[in-house]
Amino acid sequence: MKVIHITKxxxxxxxxxxxxxxxxxxxxxxxxxxxxxxxxxxxxxxxHTIIWKNKVYLHLIPNLLLYLPLTIHIIKKHKIDxxxxxxxxxxxxxxxxxxxxxxxxxxxTVHGYDFTxxxxxxxxxxxxxxxxxxxxxxxxxxxxxxKAVRNVLISWGVEPRKIVITGSxxxxxxxxxxxxxxxxREKLGLKEDELMILYCGRLVPVKGVExxxxxxxIVLKNTKKAHFVIVGDGPQRERLEKMAKELGIEESITFVxxxxxxxxxxxxxxxxxxxxxxxxxxxxxxxxxxxxxxKPVVAFKVGGIPEVIIDGETGLLVENGKIKQYAKALIxxxxxxxxxxxxxxxxxxxxxxxxxEKRERKVAQVYRMTARGV
Amino acid sequence: MKICLIAxxxxxxxxxxxxxxxxxxxLTEKGVEVKLLTGGYIGKKxxxxxxxxxxxxxxxxxxxxxxxxxxxxxxxxxxxxxxGHKIMTLHGNWHRAIEFLHGKPAGKIAKIIExxxxxxxxxxxxxxxxxAREYEKFNPIYIPNGVDVEEFAKKARKxxxxxxxxxxxxxxxxxxxxxxxxxxxxRQVRTKIPNANLYIxxxxxxxxxxEKQANKNVKIVGPIPHDEVPNWLANATLFVLPSVMETGMPxxxxxxxxxKVPVIATRTGAIPEIxxxxxxxxxIEPNSEKELSKAIIHALTHDMKPTAQKAYEKVxxxxxxxxxxxxxxxxxxxxxxxx
Numbered sequence: 032m033k034v035i036h037i038t039k040x041x042x043x044x045x046x047x048x049x050x051x052x053x054x055x056x057x058x059x060x061x062x063x064x065x066x067x068x069x070x071x072x073x074x075x076x077x078x079h080t081i082i083w084k085n086k087v088y089l090h091l092i093p094n095l096l097l098y099l100p101l102t103i104h105i106i107k108k109h110k111i112d113x114x115x116x117x118x119x120x121x122x123x124x125x126x127x128x129x130x131x132x133x134x135x136x137x138x139x140t141v142h143g144y145d146f147t148x149x150x151x152x153x154x155x156x157x158x159x160x161x162x163x164x165x166x167x168x169x170x171x172x173x174x175x176x177x178k179a180v181r182n183v184l185i186s187w188g189v190e191p192r193k194i195v196i197t198g199s200x201x202x203x204x205x206x207x208x209x210x211x212x213x214x215x216r217e218k219l220g221l222k223e224d225e226l227m228i229l230y231c232g233r234l235v236p237v238k239g240v241e242x243x244x245x246x247x248x249i250v251l252k253n254t255k256k257a258h259f260v261i262v263g264d265g266p267q268r269e270r271l272e273k274m275a276k277e278l279g280i281e282e283s284i285t286f287v288x289x290x291x292x293x294x295x296x297x298x299x300x301x302x303x304x305x306x307x308x309x310x311x312x313x314x315x316x317x318x319x320x321x322x323x324x325x326k327p328v329v330a331f332k333v334g335g336i337p338e339v340i341i342d343g344e345t346g347l348l349v350e351n352g353k354i355k356q357y358a359k360a361l362i363x364x365x366x367x368x369x370x371x372x373x374x375x376x377x378x379x380x381x382x383x384x385x386x387x388e389k390r391e392r393k394v395a396q397v398y399r400m401t402a403r404g405v
Numbered sequence: 406m407k408i409c410l411i412a413x414x415x416x417x418x419x420x421x422x423x424x425x426x427x428x429x430x431x432l433t434e435k436g437v438e439v440k441l442l443t444g445g446y447i448g449k450k451x452x453x454x455x456x457x458x459x460x461x462x463x464x465x466x467x468x469x470x471x472x473x474x475x476x477x478x479x480x481x482x483x484x485x486x487x488x489g490h491k492i493m494t495l496h497g498n499w500h501r502a503i504e505f506l507h508g509k510p511a512g513k514i515a516k517i518i519e520x521x522x523x524x525x526x527x528x529x530x531x532x533x534x535x536x537a538r539e540y541e542k543f544n545p546i547y548i549p550n551g552v553d554v555e556e557f558a559k560k561a562r563k564x565x566x567x568x569x570x571x572x573x574x575x576x577x578x579x580x581x582x583x584x585x586x587x588x589x590x591x592r593q594v595r596t597k598i599p600n601a602n603l604y605i606x607x608x609x610x611x612x613x614x615x616e617k618q619a620n621k622n623v624k625i626v627g628p629i630p631h632d633e634v635p636n637w638l639a640n641a642t643l644f645v646l647p648s649v650m651e652t653g654m655p656x657x658x659x660x661x662x663x664x665k666v667p668v669i670a671t672r673t674g675a676i677p678e679i680x681x682x683x684x685x686x687x688x689i690e691p692n693s694e695k696e697l698s699k700a701i702i703h704a705l706t707h708d709m710k711p712t713a714q715k716a717y718e719k720v721x722x723x724x725x726x727x728x729x730x731x732x733x734x735x736x737x738x739x740x741x742x743x744x
Contacts, residue, residue, distance in 0.1 A: 032541070032544050065541070112544070190742075191742055192741075192742030193742065194742070195739055389728075392732065393735060395546075396546050396732065396735060396736065396739070397739060399528075399544045399545070399546050400527075400528055400544075400546070400736070400739055400740075402544050403527065403528065403529075403543070403544045405490075405527045405528060405739075405740065
């Protein structure tokens with residue numbers, strides 16, 4: 032079977048960092064199905080194709096206007112059986128048109144960032160919403176990460192029958208408790224008895240890092256043993272650094288900045304507690320990765336997080352917005368070493384259900400069923 | 406969720422029967438209502454046994470279910486008459502099996518029937534990667550047969566006392582399984598290793614001929630219930646599957662591997678996917694007495710424990726029943742659109 036993925040942001044195959052895991056997924060799908068084509072934007076002047084082993088074809092297209100004609104051309108030339116849109120907006124529209132013209136079934140994948148959009152925003156409501164609705168209606172099947180996303184899709188009026196939860200994936204080999212984190216602790220200048228509380232992710236409003244800082248203030252009033260480490264970059268960074276100073280906790284907080292993805296497991300291993308203060312999350316991959324490293328997670332009960340982290344078992348979850356309770360949960364874990372350990376171990380065990388191979392098989396299964404018209 | 410499983414037989418040994426039993430047990434545990442539509446086993450294979458295909462096709466209308474899940478080529482006719490979601494699980498290449506048993510014209514007719522039916526079902530699943538390639542145009546989903554590795558070993562409560570150097574064959578006694586070749590090869594093994602024993606377990610058309618051919622130290626045990634299989638495997642030195650033509654995934658082979666018994670099998674059907682030469686067992690060309698006797702002698706005179714251990718790990722990882730049930734469950738939920 033041959034499948035074509037329509038996506039936007041793989042800019043150049045040289046950018047391994049961004050591609051890294053996406054490529055792994057592309058190869059796994061090609062291996063399970065036979066042939067995998069990917070259409071994406073590039074900065075090169077002319078459209079061209081890169082062919083990897085395992086029959087992965089990367090078609091790089093410089094101009095959005097060329098997307099549709101070239102997609103149709105590729106579908107006809109390679110006799111593609113299934114079209115997959117990687118989000119229900121621009122890619123979705125192109126995929127839908129291609130699907131109508133070539134009469135091939137369409138499958139649409141809904142990611143976290145599609146899920147976080149706000150229906151009350153007028154720009155979204157008037158411009159994007161009608162287009163998205165058409166794509167979701169035309170798609171024969173829609174895949175998403177968690178039950179939370181499924182519920183949102185149903186509230187948008189999508190037929191429940193069409194939605195398949197494939198789950199996201201965590202690289203349990205890359206993220207494992209055996210990774211040595213001592214070098215990281217040394218680099219950060221942490222003392223033996225100091226506990227490292229980590230956050231990894233973009234510094235954007237939806238992640239709610241300012242809530243973590245507010246909670247940190249309360250925690251540090253109680254105990255001096257904690258040190259907060261923020262990994263990641265984003266438009267909010269300056270504001271957050273200023274805020275840390277205003278709260279008077281800048282000495283117990285380190286902003287590490289953007290890191291290579293390969294470095295993350297070391298930071299996760301070095302940490303004692305993983306804190307995730309997001310307002311909304313479809314899956315919460317960072318939380319799952321922390322669990323894979325056998326670390327307890329403290330987060331708010333939002334989106335798909337309750338499906339990834341079990342409250343009281345693999346981490347502590349707090350009602351959204353209750354910062355005092357959030358700080359309390361952190362203090363509880365800081366004081367209780369045994370609890371940290373058992374929660375971490377349970378988390379590692381639980382997260383194995385999101386293994387890469389398992390999820391790929393699930394995705395391949397859905398692709399095959401959709402291609403058969405089911 | 407109500408599921409109707411359709412299969413020619415649901416008891417005894419063999420890939421289809423075992424899968425049906427496992428599905429019934431595990432799905433019921435998960436709260437799924439399972440109904441069975443099966444025929445009696447009359448000991449004959451292929452077109453010699455048309456009763457099931459006809460009787461099931463007439464009975465199917467009376468069984469109400471959300472999903473109809475058929476196993477094996479002969480359940481196809483019943484399946485396409487069903488009203489609801491339809492899943493076809495092919496245990497091997499059906500039209501080629503018919504061709505082997507009844508000649509080319511029959512095989513061609515079988516292929517036409519097969520094409521007609523497979524176009525009309527919702528999902529096609531196959532048990533081997535080689536079958537997945539052969540049925541590529543129907544977009545099959547590959548789900549192998551599985552063994553309940555932990556439970557299976559526990560079932561060996563009363564192991565049968567077998568003499569040392571005992572070789573075991575478990576399966577149907579018919580031409581395509583190559584048991585006659587095994588009995589012929591046995592003479593050469595006996596001249597080299599006089600205290601070796603061969604136990605043949607199973608039933609089938611070749612039973613009488615084999616009993617005549619068999620000499621000393623060959624014991625034809627006859628048919629046993631599936632629950633007894635672990636008891637026999639527990640003390641066996643070696644398991645041999647000399648198939649000439651294997652179209653599906655041989656269950657007995659997986660079960661022997663799950664019991665950490667070293668295995669010898671032939672390069673046919675899905676077997677090369679399970680056995681890597683020297684890694685997880687010994688694999689030989691089919692239809693060769695010489696190679697078979699050589700392999701048996703080699704296995705009896707060398708330490709096969711590491712291979713058996715590797716084979717066990719492979720079965721536990723790739724052919725684990727829990728993984729397989731999960732994948733069938735996913736198809737069911739995807740068809741019904743439940744979460």
